[in-house]
Structure formats: C-alpha cells, structure tokens
Amino acid sequence: MTTPLPGGVDCDLHPAVPHLTSLLPYLNDYWRDQVTTRGMVDLVSQSYPTRSPISSRPDRRPAKGKPGERLIDMQSHALDPFKVAYGICNPLYGVQMVFSEDMQDAFCRALNDWLVKEWLDKDARLRGSIVIPIQSVEKSVAEIERCASDPRFVQVLMLVMGDMPLGKRALWPIYAAAERLGLPIGIHAGSAYHNPPTSVGWGSYHIEDYVAQAQAFQTQLTSLIIEGVFARHPNLKMVMLESGFTWLAPFVWRLHKFWRGVRMETPWVDRPPMEIVQSNIRFSLQPVDAPPDPVVLNRLFDHMQSDELILFSTDYPHWQFEGEEALPEGLSADLVRKIMIDNPYATYGRLKQTAAA
C-alpha cells in the first residue's frame, strides 16, 4: 500500500443532503410553501441510487440514512485516516435535474447555505464548491458572486452531462466570473438527465450510465478546448472530478491528430491540446481505472507527460477502493507529494488564502 502524506487535500468528498426537507430552513416562505403544498419528493439522482454499491462501500454504509449524510462518518472514514489538511465538499444533491430556473436557483442557494451551516462551520478542514442553477447563466453568475465572499468556497461545481456541451459560448459568463474570483470550475460525474445519458441513447442499466461518465468527460474536454474557453480565460482551471484519467493520453492523441488535420475550422485553438490540458485541466485521483500492476499504472502516468495533473481524492463515500488504499500501489514518493499536496494547492488558490488567514 502507498502511504498517504499528512497535510494533503482530499478534492472530492460528497456530503449528502438527508432529504429535501433538510433544505426547508434555507428556503424562503414561497419555496417552503411550494415544497410542502406540492408534496415534492426528495431529489435523488439516478446517477447515484442510495443503495447502489457504487454509492457507498458496504463496510461503511450507515445503518440508516444516506451514505455521506453524517459529518462524523466523513471524519472517521476520510478526513482522519488520510490526515488531510483540507477536504473539498462536492454536494451531488439532484438540483441540476430541475427544469425551472427559478426553482433551481432557490434550491441551489439553499444547498450552498446548508453546506456552510451544516458542514463548513462544523469542521475547519472542510471547504466547499458552489452549486449553480445552470438553467440560468445570469442566476449562476449571481450565485457564484454571492458565495465567493466566503473564502471557504474554493470552486464552482457543474455536472458533466447537462443541457449543452460545456464549451458553448452561452456559458462563458460563468467562466469569466470564476476566473475573476479565483475559483476553478469542478466538473463532476453525473447527469441532469436533460439529454440521454450516453451519446448513443438510453442504455438499460445503471452500470452503463456509470461507465459512460468517462466518455462524457472526454466529449466535454473536446468541447472546452475546441470552443476556445482557455484561449479566452487562460487563468481558469477546470477539475474533472470522478472522471477517471487513464483515458486521457489516448484521447489527446486522437484530438491532436484531428486538430492538426482540421484546425482551420477553429483557428483560436492555437496550441496543441496536450499543452492546454497541462495548463488548465486537472483530474481527481479516484477512480483509478487501471489494472493493479504498478508497471502499467506508471506507464499510464508517463503517457500523460506530466506529474501535475492529478489531485488526491477519496471520492467518499463512493466505493472506489478497499481498506485505506486510496493511493494505488507503486507511486513514487515524489508523485505522492505532488498528488496529495503540491497539485491541489496549485489548483485551488483559495486554500492558501484561508491558510494564511
């Protein structure tokens, strides 16, 4: 087992909202009334069914309630054993599935306020991601600006499968706000289910949806690079969360080949794709989609041509590894330091600000 270094950053933790009613204290009268009068049910995304093995390790599943719902579990299963200095909370509550921009905005604001009160205020190691009402770009920018005044918010969170490809220009005001406020954009696995969950339609099984997350990340990277997001926002970082990363090198080889062939179509992409990835894109560590053989894994790291791309994550409470083997076998001490400490601090500028404060 590769030993974790104390003082690292866990970049992908999932605190669970116990139920929609948990947000009632954070909603105004109108929305509280809407939720109760209309008999609205809990917003659970089928990306992570509560009882699915992927949603929680069997040995860490709570006797009742949702995995990740109690701070004490997150502390004893993730924050304490890996001795992290910080843990970044990425709530996956199903607010992105809502179609109404007004309702989505109310729920996102409540969710962000809930995160501050129920988590960030209760453990000084915790940091948060701002969940945005993506049905309205204008409201998303407003929510980013509202939350950004709390330095414990270190990132903006979006899902990898939404209404439109993430590079689309309509979304750029969100990226401008994030860049201006020193917030990376975290893109997490999951779908709003406003489009079929794969690029070839609806599959039969939950397992297909999960496998397809990796392909969705690939098409989003294409979109972000090709539309020119990073030519316009060179200081913006984006972090692919729970994306897998062993597909990265072959994906970039293909993108590079076609870019050389048809770059006249998108002349603003004036650097090779791998250079753009290295300057602007990061990936969370888990899941490691590779065989257990450390030789193969180290070849995969060689193919990525950089030791700065991967950020430590446990993906708690999702089931990605056994015991405390969050770091795969065979990583060098240098790479462990990069993954656990140097890379996350270089990516999340706000961690340094709060450390100094």
Next chain:
Amino acid sequence: MNIQVRERPQGASTVVAKTAIADCDIHPARASKTELYPFLAKRWHAHLETYQEHPYQGMLEGPPYPKAQPNAARRDAYPPEGGQQGSSLSFMQKQHLDPNNVVLGVLNPLRTGQGLRNHDLAAAICSAINDWQIEKWTSKDSRLKGSVVVANEDGVTAAKEIRRRAGDKNFVQVLLLSRNVEPLGQRRYWPIYEAAEEAGLPIGVHAFGFGGNPITASGWPSYYIEEMVGHSQCQQTTLASLVLEGVFERHPKLNMIMVEAGFGWAPSLAWRLDKVWQRLGSEVPHVKRPPSDYIREHIWWTTQPMEDPEKRQELFDVIEWIGWDKLLFATDYPHWDFDDPSRVLPPDVSDANREAFYLGNARKVYGVGA
C-alpha cells in the same frame, strides 16, 4: 494526408508498402444519384425523388456538420472520368489497390439505407447496395469483398437480408454504424447478431450513423472536429452496451470489428468496465465474466485513424495491452485522413507482428484465405 506534397514517383510506392496488405476500410461511392436505381424497385425511384431520404437528422443533402473538404475525401482521389472520390473501380485500382499492394480490400459503403426513418425504404436501399457491391465491385476485382448492409433499426428485416446473403463469398462481414436509435446492445438489434453468427459473418461497427440522439451526453456540439473526435466516445459506449447486454454471452461465436473509431481507448475502457462490474455485477447477472474477457475474445480493431503520440513507444504500449493479434490495418480510402501503409509501422516491429497487423489478422477474422 490530403494531397501528395512530397516528391514520390507517380503510381510507385515505397519498399515497405510492397508488402501484401489487407485494407479493412475502403469506402466505395456511387458516381451518380441514380446509379442505384437498377437495383431498386420502381416505387422507390419516385419515392426518393419526391420525399428524399428522410434520415434521423435534419439536413437532406448532406451531413449536419460540414466536412473539412468535399465528401471528406482526398482532393486527389477524384476519378478522371468524373464522379465523386471512390466511385471508380479503375481509378481505385490505379491510385490505391495496385500501388499499395492491397490483396484484400473490405468495402464499407456508408451512404446506404442505414439511419433512415422509413424502415421499408431503408431495407430496399440496403438490399440494393448489397447487389450493387457485387455488380460494380466484387465481381470485377476479386481482391475486393463486400459488407452486408442492413436496415439497422428493423432487426427482423435486417436478419432476413443477412440470411439471404449467407454463404455468398462476395461478402465478408455485416456492417453496422455506431450511432443508432438505441445503443447497439439493445434487444431490437439482437436478430442481427443471431443471423450473423449463424451465417459465420463478423459484424463491423463503423464510426458514424444517425439515430436521432445528441452526439454527446450533454447535447449537440458546435464543430466538425468535435463530431470526428466524438466517434471514439460513441464507439466506447456502443461497445460497453454490447458487452453489458450480454451479446457475446449469447453469441459465443460472434466476432465484431470496431472500424475507424481508434483503438487507443480500448484498454482504459476495459479496465473501467472490469472495475465497475466488480461493484455492480449483480445488476447484470447475464454478464458472467469480467467484461475485458469478452472484449479480448470477440473484438478486433481497424487501425485508421491511428492514434499518433509523439513517442511511438506509447502507442506500442497500448497495442501490447490490446494484443497485436487483434489489429487490422485500414486506410479509409478515399477519405482525407487516409493512413499510408508505408509509414504506419516503424521498422523495429517484429516480422510476425507486422504480418499479423497488415494481413494475417484480417484473413483470420474475415475467414479469407490466401
């Protein structure tokens, strides 16, 4: 990759290219809109002229993303007698088959009845394309072999067409495309797999197609390059569907060939499938073995467009993980991103791997002897 810019004697080739090769992805085209009419019942002539093709996408005259050049094909591949690139057998022989020493060329017709919403029209056009392949190509040049194209959204009719062609040595595979109304593992397509296995024909799944779904799981992208790169993601999902629906468990003798969608992604996808299957296998009890087992046993990969890392060894790492016995050389003639057989493999690849890559694997999977 588009026009010849280096000095090379016309019609000649390098020493390496004189090795006999199989080209597992050649695209034959029609020289005119009416070239198919002799193979189509009269009612469809009028129908096509009145209503056109009615595909699962909006543009009637061409693809939704304009190509980077006419027909996505080499500008030097227009036949001297006229017609679009790939529409002349004699020019294909002169420009490609002869100088590159292609001894086995697999035809993959792309503009067929596949992806049309009127399934009767789809079946009629597919059947006509199959007759046309024999008449215009395979009966005239024994190096060329056809693909049975089928009305992909109507599994029962498609299976009939496959059974009709079973045993006909003009054909070496059934051809499907990666984008359909549903992922290809879905049961509406099962009759196709049953008939192909029975006929002893592998199924080629070529990148492309229209099924009405946005081509990413987050909607429609903006650019042609996104569509091009995105073929590999559609192919990954398609392959995952085939494995997770248990197609290879039910059809243990069925082989499939992933055509023109890259292969670099294969190891990562297989590792991901295995890992997730360990967690979620109880949802799919019909998947009895680790998904990578089915992929290793049943899947072949054509090479073009071959991924091109700066360091060649990285590509060879990937090939080792897939297996040298599973790659099939392809040029994609006459398309613009043609891979030149003389430059695809560096000299230090072993003779055995080189032979398998250029020819041996193709003979094996298509069942075509020397």
